[in-house]
Amino acid sequence: MPELPEVETLKRELEKTISGKIIKQVEVKVPKLVSPAPSLFSKELINQKINSIRRRSKMLIFDLSGGKFLLVHLKMTGQLIFVPKSGGLIVGGHPNPVVKQNTATEKLILRGKFKFALNFELPNKYTHIIFTFTDGSRLYYNDLRKFGWMKVIDTAGLKKIHEELGIEPLSADYTFDNFKTIIKRYPNRKIKQLLMDPALIVGVGNIYSDEALFCSRINPFRPAGKIKPAELKNLFNCIPKILKLALSKGGTSADTYLQLSGQPGGFSPLLKVYGREGEKCQGCKGVVERKKIGGRSAHFCPSCQK
């Protein structure tokens, strides 16, 4: 899953590669992934210049010259792949894990104990949306799970989305006062669930909530109201600290993530608890456990996270 640092990394790379380009053609292979319906979706985009690219939460926002906006959410397995007119491949998102190479257009890469195939064939079976720019370059949207989506919205729609979302943890709005207000408002909810609620704080998914709680030595099951002020301050500091660290590593959490440049992200080895069930805790002599909270897996050390 591309989390906030990955989306931010992708945003920066897209800004360098496609801002200023004009959309010439739009091909939608899976209608349900776009809104409005494909014919209107395409009409809204064709002849539009991409003025700039922003990020809100885990969404990419393309500012279009006509005043509307293209929103992209990659969800779990979405990837954006840019191919310049001159050829050569630039990847952002997740490649498709396989055991062995299937076709001549795939290139095997090894990452730790996993093998992944980079599929150089485009479009491939997971390509659902294709943009062609007037200079002949292309942007492909691939998504194995088809959980991601794209939509064109106007200023009013964008305003509504901004209002429905919580605080950006890397913005000036993220202050200890604002953070405390949120925590105090829902004293009975488990702290992990509060951190992951996008109406309160955005961009903190399962991975980073686990890591931030480990960083501040707080048990994910603790009711928010039972957390002492000093611990709360610690947690408040841990969230942006971890997000920024991931960002500095090119942003990644998952083994399979690749940047738009094709370089693997570098954060995965730095995860302390996520995906480390049964391993020795890196902070004490305990063992990392995995337990469900609200249908999600919480990874934590019961020995040092109280």
Next chain:
DNA sequence: TTCAATGTTTAGAC
């Protein structure tokens, strides 16, 4: 066949 992945939404309990 069942389960796991995750952000978002919905239904229902208190």
Next chain:
DNA sequence: GGTCTAAACATTGA
């Protein structure tokens, strides 16, 4: 009505 939890949803592959 507000708060909170659990389940459902999209889809695919192991």
